[in-house]
Amino acid sequence: MKITQFITLFLLSSFLGLNTLSAQSQLIEKVEGNPEKLILNYEKWKLPNGLTLIIHEDHSDPIVSVVVTYHVGSAREEIGKSGFAHFFEHMMFEGSTNVGDKEHFRIVNEAGGDMNGNTERDRTNYYENVPSNYLETALWLEADRMGFLLDSVTKAKFEIQRATVKNEKAQNVENQPYAMAFVEVLNQILYPSGHPYSWPVIGYVDDLNRVTVDDLKSFFLRWYGPNNAVLSIAGDVNSKEVVALVEKYFGSIKPCPDVPRMKVSVPILATNQYANYVDNVYFPMTIMTYPTVPQYHRDEPAIDLLGDMIGSGNNSLIYKNFIKSEKAIQASAYHESSELAGELQVIVATYPEFEYSEISKGFNETEKQILATFDEFEKAGITDEALQRAKTARETQTIDMITSVDGKAYMFATWQTFLNKPYNFSDEMDRYNKVTKEDIIRVFNKYIKGKSAAIVNVYPKDPMSNSKDSVKSVNPYANVKIAANPEMTNLKYDRPVDNFDRSKQPAPASPKTPVVPNYYSKTFDNGLKIIGTQATEAPKVVMIFSLRGGKYVFNFEDKKTGLAELTSAMMNEGTEKSTTEEISAKLEKLGSEIYFYTEGDKTNIRLTSLSKNIDATLAILEEKLLHPGFIEADFKRTKKAALEGLMHEKKVAEAIADKLFDNILYGNTVHGSYASEKTMKKLSLDDVKNYYKEYYSPKVCNLVVVSDIPENELVPKLDFLKKWSGKDVSLQPFTAFVDIPKTQIYLAHKDDAAQSVISIGHGGLPYDATGEYFKSKVANFPLGGAFNSRLNLNLREAKGYTYGIRSAFQGTEYPGPFFVYASVKLSATDSSITEIMKELNNYTSSGISTEELAFTKNSILNNEALKYETPEQKASFLSQILRYNLSKDFTQTQSSILKEMSKSDADAIIKKNIHPDKMIILVVGNRYMLKDKLEKLGYGKVKEVDLD
Incomplete structure (x- = not known):
């Protein structure tokens, strides 16, 4: 890799209104690209306040990805305050001093972009993918919450997001088969008590219940500083302009206290550690996990390839010994490392062929077969061809990373956060290409052969049990007394001072024409x-x-x-x-x-x-x-x-x-x-x-x-x-939807349901690109097609009933439904239905607002810039043209229709195609807790249904 090292580069503070409080930025690396060798261009800068900036220029599409990675995740939490990093991620979307409540989502959506965040063990990521003329807007938004979040934090916002996180856990962990075993049970036996990986990223609910707004503010002041962050920008940008904008918006933000690297011992298991867990599942599952090495350890690539060779694909021993032999419906092995530790995991979901009382015997047999598979691997040895297959798979994965600007921005941020040295996609590939057969054998002997593992056996619920309880989360630290953390004391908010008006949202630059694929x-x-x-x-x-x-x-x-x-x-x-x-x-x-x-x-x-x-x-x-x-x-x-x-x-x-x-x-x-x-x-x-x-x-x-x-x-x-030859094929014609003369509730019972899944809707329209269907999708956008839609702002942001809710029209050549879909708190099932029906009635009676229509037009029109970037996006676009025999300029026709759509046009579409008085209301949940409540909603007697 050709790297030009720079000592110091002074920028004129007058350029683009550069903040004079942030004087000198240092260009510390510059790489000229050589894509054929998987070397991508980038510049790396360091601001005086410690912020690391990475810029990759890619002018193939008029889009840009802005990624901010903070080097803090659940591993930095304290015992008794688990889930705080993830909870704080939610709070980062609740507005800041110069960005109003829910405005972050609205602004990015109206720009035609998408955005989100995610929390991991060792970092928290935030991103915006927007048309490149909105780069300054994205930087303004990210800088405002980095430097000006605390002034906008309120008790009300805190409580809403606390409820939202609880819903997220109920929906994605407690209500999902096997999830609790992976998220909580395994880590409690794999890692010693007190190890920062022993608790789940999403946290324990009782820990979330006891944290306060002051805890949140302290967490922000301790970890959310520019010196603990990487700002990675990839796309249709000019590096010189980017540096100036970053100086302007981030330069005055004060650093947080120094963040030293964590030093935690890699777990060593003296004996096998077992946990048996009962879940509402059908297949018994064994999860066998061996502790290995942290990410970017010299042995990581070899263990990655070892996991691939043993348990990936139809040619692996795991496939042969479990799936081909019909002992299991699913079996795999893989290796994954985090900053502090790694895990080689074997997962086997066996067929439930035993009497329930004999399931334990089945688990014993599965464990023996896994160990026998390791023995077979050792005896068979490693062929050159097998090793090359594993390496080629990694080459494909690496190339897939460079097909999108957000993928590239994310990887540059990752390498900077955890390696802090020059690194490129070629280096990522090289570390796998250097692995030898001897390396594979060495790491097998060192980390797997004869070593102890953490073994979780997931038992299906006894069909004879009368228990109606949902899956339970158990916090092993629930009774631990929380000691004061000196790192969280004497933290002071030093509000940035600027020489420009930060409250003014930047105006976007002139838009560039989207690169619609020629075909x-x-x-x-x-x-x-x-x-x-x-x-x-x-x-x-x-x-x-x-x-x-x-x-x-x-x-x-x-x-x-x-x-x-x-x-x-x-x-x-x-x-x-x-x-x-x-x-x-x-x-x-x-x-x-x-x-x-x-x-x-x-x-x-x-x-x-x-x-x-x-x-x-x-x-x-x-x-x-x-x-x-x-x-x-x-x-x-x-x-x-x-x-x-x-x-x-x-x-x-x-x-x-x-x-x-x-x-x-x-x-x-x-x-x-x-x-x-x-x-x-x-x-x-x-x-x-x-x-x-x-x-x-x-x-x-x-x-x-x-x-x-x-x-x-x-x-x-x-x-x-x-x-290739074949016959003419005729498809069955569509006849009619079932007639639903009035709104009716249907209830399907699910044992141990931690949440209720709600589907509400009726028959709709067949697909068209420029007619009634297209216009209906446009009219639905502010109802349930965007994050800041009426439904989501009500049920998620105001009421805290759900992690998310959406509505949509769905159709192909055949007419499809209009529907509203959400997973909601069990206790708020009836209230959620009431609120959904209220929103539907209000929308059909009063129609779309002028502001909502303007937002919808801007969002959909601007979004076209993001539609054609990846091979998969291009394929989807071309598939539409071929399937529905669309003209080359159908997107231009759509834009014209959208621009000309009036409030009265949208209102007429809404009234014509959404009918709150003829809805199917389907609830999948615990009938024992729901049926009586649902029958009091005024929609008549509940009809019970099931798959049988």
């Missing part, structure tokens, strides 16, 4: 339609094949629901020439992926490949697509997994809600049908072969290609597809 199109004689574009940002090929049909080729009476999914699962198995394992080995060697999957009315094939390996990857696709094996043993295993997967879905509230809502909406039609054990058991291998023969046809297939390879070189590589 080519072809139609082969067999009916296959192709649309493609060249994207030169990364040496990568993405292809998406979409075959119209899915389950919609059948009549409801055929009872073949699940066959389309089962067929696509079989297409991921072996071929006439190669076994599943041989195909997997070939793809891994190339760093490629070919994956068949079915969703609704189509079956998709996703192909990704490094450009240098596209010929070999397409040869494998030809073998898989045109010569599937359909082996009886593969079918037996795949069908078994599908059947058991359906049983698992009965434990997942969101899956229950999705299936039942469609069934109520569409009734006994193919649109309202879903796969069940009854229909799945009847399916045979002959059914699969016949589905492939009848419905895998180029006549109903669209192919989208995004590649750095030009059209004249790429299209000839697809000639083998001209040999």
